Amino acid sequence: MTNATTNEKRSPLRIAITTGEPAGVGPELTAMALAGAAAHWPDAHFTVFGDEALLEARSRAVGVDWTALVGGSAATGMAATSGRPPSDVRVHVEHRPLATAAQAGRLDAANGRYVLGLLDGAIDGALAGTFDAIVTAPLQKSTINDAGVPFTGHTEYLAQRTGTARVVMMLAGTGARPLRVALATTHLPLKDVPAALKVDGLVETLAIIDHDLRRDFGLPVPRILVTGLNPHAGENGYLGREEIDVISPALTLAEQRGIDARGPYPADTLFQPRYLEQADCVLAMFHDQGLPVLKYATFGEGVNVTLGLPIIRTSVDHGTALDLAGTGQADAGSLIAAIDTAVAMARNRRGA
Known part of the structure; x- marks a missing residue:
């Protein structure tokens, strides 16, 4: 040295x-x-x-x-x-x-x-x-x-x-294994969210999360859990096709790049200890899908981090x-x- x-x-x-x-x-x-x-x-x-x-x-x-x-x-x-x-x-x-x-x-x-x-x-x-x-x-x-x-x-x-060109908003709690929630979209009206979700954009978002968690948080192989957009993660297309047409293809491409990202999971059941105990970050599709849970769990001690x-x-x-x-x-x-x-x-x- x-x-x-x-x-x-x-x-x-x-x-x-x-x-x-x-x-x-x-x-x-x-x-x-x-x-x-x-x-x-x-x-x-x-x-x-x-x-x-x-x-x-x-x-x-x-x-x-x-x-x-x-x-x-x-x-x-x-x-x-x-x-x-x-x-x-x-x-x-x-x-x-x-x-x-x-x-x-x-x-x-x-x-x-x-x-x-x-x-x-x-x-x-x-x-x-x-x-x-x-x-x-x-x-x-x-x-x-x-x-x-x-x-x-x-x-x-x-x-x-x-x-x-692309940044990612992530909020994190504190503790030995903090809850971290990143967002695929940030300050958008809810009606504009589906059109804003693109396969390439989600892959890039996952790559940013993976890269920054490795470099800045010292996590050697971050595990990312990804929510669906629709109720019940689309119910096999009956409640929306974004999970089939956008989110799942993005996860396949991310896996090919060596990113450990899994899903899409129904957002209403994902935030449970049995899922989160092995996860380093959750990627939610829009602002009020993931952040109410994070803020309920950690409000007053949480941190907003801009990745990318x-x-x-x-x-x-x-x-x-x-x-x-x-x-x-x-x-x-x-x-x-x-x-x-x-x-x-x-x-x-x-x-x-």
Whole structure:
């Protein structure tokens, strides 16, 4: 092993965190999660993208000393450090000023582009190699759209900004054998789902899941269980032919590529311990087929992972929780889990 490789492995992991919708819980959850950064992630340093004054105010609301957390110095931005956060500060703020003052619980379209700017800064840094991973706090899609920017969601935007033709949304629980659920389609109206399912697309989705579970999660031979689209997986064609015409042919092609993907299984009976105990991931056909089960089992501790990107991105399993913002009642468990996952994935990519 060369000295350069050794030094790279010993250098801190660099994790970017975007604080999301300023009227929501993202800023305070960031403070709560990072309050234990030194103990939880001793090999990681963090750059927080957000408004410094907002972070300080929301930190006070939840009893976190933000000034002490960031090393007792005001944010100076990465420009002052040649494009990289300071090497001696565990939590650094990349100050991005709000367009207008933010009030907890009250959305303002004037800050829509501010939210998108936080995400752009983290993506640009990850693509440039400044960050090993990015973790995103929840944003409000409507605020960005109301600001005049068409926006479907984090997943689709990350794909666009990184030039990735196909990405896969996967939510995961925690524990020794976590439940993982990936989606063949994401934010589509239900009526558009059948037409969106194609043999080649499903094969590519399965290949992405297989590849990333091997590389980023350390699973040597991932086993993927695949749901049908229709009730009872189509009942041999009587309740729909997508299982026969699309899903089964895709599974045959995936098997020929060395991917252990099995199905299609009826979604209403698949999520049982006797099926899941030997599975590493379930691929569901649409958003509300798989995610209600995952969120029921793990809500508040789940993680959203975008597979297929050239960068690592994780996020929380919940929304902006406007009713909890600024009250100190929000739970940082999902954000902590998202950071845990991002750090673990980054370690795997480094080969640590």
